[in-house]
Amino acid sequence: MHDTLATRFPGGVVTLDTASEPAVRVRPADIVAVATFCKTDPALRFECLSNQSGVDYPKRDEIEVVYHLFSYALRQALVLKVGVARDHPRLATVSAVWRTAIWQEREIFDLLGVDFVGHPDLRRVLLPEDWVGHPLRKDYVEPESYHGISTKRESML
Amino acid sequence: MSSIGGVEVDVVRDGIAAEEMTLNMGPQHPSTHGVLRFVVKADGEVMREAIPDVGYLHRSIEKIAEKVGYHGFMPYTDRIDYVAAMPCNQGWAMVCEKLAGIEVPRRGEYCRVIAVELNRISSHLIAVGTMGMDIGAFTPFTHALREREHINNLMEELCGARLTFSYMRIGGVAYDLPPGWVAKAKHFLDRFEPLIEEYNDLISFNKIYVERLIHVAVISAADAIDYNLVGPNLRGSGVKFDVRKDLPYSIYPELQFDVPIGTGERGTLGDCFDRYMVRIREMQESIKILRQCLDGIPEGPVLGKVPRKFKPPVGDAYVRIEAARGDMGWYCVSDGTDYPYRVRVRTGSFAAMSIVDHLSPGLMIADLIAVIASLDVVAPEVDR
Numbered sequence: 429m430h431d432t433l434a435t436r437f438p439g440g441v442v443t444l445d446t447a448s449e450p451a452v453r454v455r456p457a458d459i460v461a462v463a464t465f466c467k468t469d470p471a472l473r474f475e476c477l478s479n480q481s482g483v484d485y486p487k488r489d490e491i492e493v494v495y496h497l498f499s500y501a502l503r504q505a506l507v508l509k510v511g512v513a514r515d516h517p518r519l520a521t522v523s524a525v526w527r528t529a530i531w532q533e534r535e536i537f538d539l540l541g542v543d544f545v546g547h548p549d550l551r552r553v554l555l556p557e558d559w560v561g562h563p564l565r566k567d568y569v570e571p572e573s574y575h576g577i578s579t580k581r582e583s584m585l
Numbered sequence: 586m587s588s589i590g591g592v593e594v595d596v597v598r599d600g601i602a603a604e605e606m607t608l609n610m611g612p613q614h615p616s617t618h619g620v621l622r623f624v625v626k627a628d629g630e631v632m633r634e635a636i637p638d639v640g641y642l643h644r645s646i647e648k649i650a651e652k653v654g655y656h657g658f659m660p661y662t663d664r665i666d667y668v669a670a671m672p673c674n675q676g677w678a679m680v681c682e683k684l685a686g687i688e689v690p691r692r693g694e695y696c697r698v699i700a701v702e703l704n705r706i707s708s709h710l711i712a713v714g715t716m717g718m719d720i721g722a723f724t725p726f727t728h729a730l731r732e733r734e735h736i737n738n739l740m741e742e743l744c745g746a747r748l749t750f751s752y753m754r755i756g757g758v759a760y761d762l763p764p765g766w767v768a769k770a771k772h773f774l775d776r777f778e779p780l781i782e783e784y785n786d787l788i789s790f791n792k793i794y795v796e797r798l799i800h801v802a803v804i805s806a807a808d809a810i811d812y813n814l815v816g817p818n819l820r821g822s823g824v825k826f827d828v829r830k831d832l833p834y835s836i837y838p839e840l841q842f843d844v845p846i847g848t849g850e851r852g853t854l855g856d857c858f859d860r861y862m863v864r865i866r867e868m869q870e871s872i873k874i875l876r877q878c879l880d881g882i883p884e885g886p887v888l889g890k891v892p893r894k895f896k897p898p899v900g901d902a903y904v905r906i907e908a909a910r911g912d913m914g915w916y917c918v919s920d921g922t923d924y925p926y927r928v929r930v931r932t933g934s935f936a937a938m939s940i941v942d943h944l945s946p947g948l949m950i951a952d953l954i955a956v957i958a959s960l961d962v963v964a965p966e967v968d969r
């Protein structure tokens with residue numbers, strides 16, 4: 429799988445050493461091209477984006493967006509990882525490739541603040557529209573209150 | 586668009602003018618299966634769109650995981666899908682075991698599968714029961730709930746809880762089967778199996794019920810995969826994929842069972858009725874699995890040796906299990922400390938909600954109820 433990708437995207441994909449599924453790291457600029465290729469190439473046929481998530485790495489100064497692809501036709505899996513700058517996280521949307529990304533990217537935008545360029549409906553999905561900040565960032569500080577409702581309790585019980 | 590009496594209206598069919606209505610359905614609504622909201626734009630009885638609004642039950646469970654540690658997170662997994670908490674327990678345990686390379690004792694695996702399959706039956710009973718209720722048949726719901734009570738009793742005897750079990754641990758399960766429990770469980774299966782036929786006679790093949798569900802909200806296999814529908818919703822569209830069979834884990838490879846799929850037997854492949862019937866038939870398959878497990882459970886410990894201070898090595902793992910609402914994905918990143926660096930749960934209900942605004946245009950408002958019921962959405966599983 430890595431050879432197929434490496435031939436098509438010379439220098440653009442790096443194999444990652446993981447214990448379980450094959451994983452590759454992709455340049456942010458290539459993500460839509462790689463995603464489209466993964467979906468359409470007859471040897472790959474990843475017609476399903478099983479899981480899309482984001483992980484905040486302040487030490488590396490990046491947010492890593494992780495794509496778990498799965499092929500129902502060939503029963504194989506592949507992980508794509510893309511790092512975007514923490515202070516200005518922008519990445520092209522893959523929602524035109526897999527429509528499940530419409531909602532999964534909304535969640536990453538909501539909880540980690542990644543701006544998916546070209547997304548058809550990029551708004552918060554789980555938190556209220558007027559919420560400030562992105563809770564899954566490692567430096568997130570919980571607000572004292574929300575619309576006058578305290579988020580803290582005097583006692584745990 | 587044209588103007589009648591100063592009001593902008595859409596002119597449809599033969600010049601009959603109808604004003605577009607915006608209806609608010611939920612978040613408190615008897616048919617929304619928890620706290621869900623839809624903003625429906627309708628032309629008379631026909632929907633132009635139904636936009637789901639979720640998040641009312643968001644508790645930031647993934648963030649909590651980063652603060653409570655590996656063992657401490659287990660009770661929170663119950664709250665992801667409270668209708669089927671056992672598979673959530675199992676998903677979390679399995680992703681931790683994969684990170685740390687832990688083996689579960691065989692008796693522990695049997696206990697897990699027994700607990701999960703019983704929970705699958707009780708969850709599907711809720712699904713098919715509330716489906717009847719949403720369509721307007723209340724009696725089947727009482728039959729389904731009556732049987733579910735028996736399972737809840739068994740669960741209570743097994744782990745002390747009727748809903749939020751926290752039965753599993755990293756490395757196995759917390760308690761062995763209590764004395765006499767296997768006989769009780771078998772007795773329940775003997776009693777319950779013929780009742781599925783009775784239930785089918787009562788509602789599944791009832792003409793009015795069937796006609797409310799056939800040809801409604803047809804999802805093609807390609808759309809189901811594109812929107813990442815999983816479990817009974819995916820199989821209802823004719824895709825024969827079950828994580829237990831196709832990406833086998835635990836003791837499932839040793840067990841004999843079939844994977845029911847939708848066939849369009851009464852209407853169109855992938856309609857609400859197909860999704861419904863898949864759940865009915867999965868209960869029968871779970872009974873098969875349970876019989877094999879209850880007969881074949883080996884002796885031995887149920888919990889492996891796992892240190893209290895659980896520190897999996899640096900790395901990440903993705904685990905998929907077949908929960909009651911389908912393929913549940915658990916992604917966990919470890920930084921080598923005793924707190925998970927990042928936990929992500931990808932649930933079946935979230936994907937199911939994301940397809941609603943694609944399905945709704947052209948459906949009747951009353952059919953939206955059938956759609957939500959047939960997708961078997963559980964709100965806390967959407968919101969986490």
